[in-house]
Amino acid sequence: MEFMEDQVTSILRRNQLSITDSRKSILDIFIQAGSALAHHDVESRTAGSYDRVTVYRTLQTFMEKGIIHTIPTTDNSIKYALCKDDCQQGHHHDNHVHFVCENCGTTTCMDEIHIPAIQLPEGYQARQINMVVNGICRNCS
Amino acid sequence: MEFMEDQVTSILRRNQLSITDSRKSILDIFIQAGSALAHHDVESRTAGSYDRVTVYRTLQTFMEKGIIHTIPTTDNSIKYALCKDDCQQGHHHDNHVHFVCENCGTTTCMDEIHIPAIQLPEGYQARQINMVVNGICRNCS
DNA sequence: GTAACTGCAAAATATTTGCATCCTT
DNA sequence: AAGGATGCAAATATTTTGCAGTTAC
Numbered sequence: 001m002e003f004m005e006d007q008v009t010s011i012l013r014r015n016q017l018s019i020t021d022s023r024k025s026i027l028d029i030f031i032q033a034g035s036a037l038a039h040h041d042v043e044s045r046t047a048g049s050y051d052r053v054t055v056y057r058t059l060q061t062f063m064e065k066g067i068i069h070t071i072p073t074t075d076n077s078i079k080y081a082l083c084k085d086d087c088q089q090g091h092h093h094d095n096h097v098h099f100v101c102e103n104c105g106t107t108t109c110m111d112e113i114h115i116p117a118i119q120l121p122e123g124y125q126a127r128q129i130n131m132v133v134n135g136i137c138r139n140c141s
Numbered sequence: 142m143e144f145m146e147d148q149v150t151s152i153l154r155r156n157q158l159s160i161t162d163s164r165k166s167i168l169d170i171f172i173q174a175g176s177a178l179a180h181h182d183v184e185s186r187t188a189g190s191y192d193r194v195t196v197y198r199t200l201q202t203f204m205e206k207g208i209i210h211t212i213p214t215t216d217n218s219i220k221y222a223l224c225k226d227d228c229q230q231g232h233h234h235d236n237h238v239h240f241v242c243e244n245c246g247t248t249t250c251m252d253e254i255h256i257p258a259i260q261l262p263e264g265y266q267a268r269q270i271n272m273v274v275n276g277i278c279r280n281c282s
Numbered sequence: 283g284t285a286a287c288t289g290c291a292a293a294a295t296a297t298t299t300g301c302a303t304c305c306t307t
Numbered sequence: 308a309a310g311g312a313t314g315c316a317a318a319t320a321t322t323t324t325g326c327a328g329t330t331a332c
Contacts, residue, residue: 016285070273116259120274123279123282160307198312
């Protein structure tokens with residue numbers, strides 16, 4: 001955990017969050033993972049170091065600060081992800097593509113792919129667009 | 142419920158499901174609603190006529206038969222929807238746009254809007270694409 | 283020192299499973 | 308009549324809340 005220490009504390013500090021073990025640890029887990037994680041994934045990776053309630057509250061705090069965001073899924077699992085650009089630059093842009101691998105289950109944010117505009121019916125106003133692509137990822141193909 | 146009786150029984154029969162009160166009733170609820178419903182919504186609309194477990198099992202059965210499908214959401218609610226074309230013609234096409242109103246919470250399937258193609262990075266294969274648009278719907282604008 | 287964070291206990295909510303009974307075919 | 312569907316009870320899983328003790332600043 002030492003390696004990412006600077007990046008982790010920097011993100012927390014920038015968001016006016018006090019630097020605690022659980023926050024550092026959970027944030028580090030996201031950075032190391034590089035993909036989206038469900039509550040359960042986070043919990044299992046902390047290996048019981050922190051109370052389940054702390055994990056819930058930490059995820060919620062990170063959500064409120066915009067450090068992580070949820071990814072829409074068709075099953076009932078809520079997945080959270082830390083998107084590279086958002087976090088390093090401190091501004092949140094939501095409109096990116098998410099890829100869910102049907103083989104390994106990994107969910108990744110494809111920040112670099114922009115979502116094409118679509119034509120909505122009369123009277124509808126879009127504020128945010130999410131695109132979720134299911135298929136086979138690079139590792140599994 | 143008499144009005145939709147034919148349509149409802151026809152859908153059930155086509156999917157080799159026995160015609161029971163709860164199935165007719167729940168299917169009718171989806172047809173009447175015209176938008177996506179969470180488990181909770183279905184349950185409250187049955188007004189306690191059926192056991193909660195029956196609702197779970199019925200939704201699962203409908204899912205397996207392809208009568209309804211889930212819609213990706215960013216909150217933890219799973220929403221189920223019956224898409225007009227799918228159900229009337231018995232073939233399932235998943236690639237459509239879903240609109241979630243931030244004001245009234247209604248989720249609708251926009252079957253008529255096709256999802257534009259996107260360019261995925263090397264090695265990724267798309268099988269299904271979901272697009273979820275958040276904004277203000279026609280009724281709320 | 284103080285405000286905020288954490289852990290524990292417990293409540294509230296959501297989902298699944300087993301089994302006996304009832305209903306559709 | 309037989310197989311499948313339902314209701315009930317209960318087990319399991321998930322999420323939230325309150326509060327006392329601890330920690331970051």
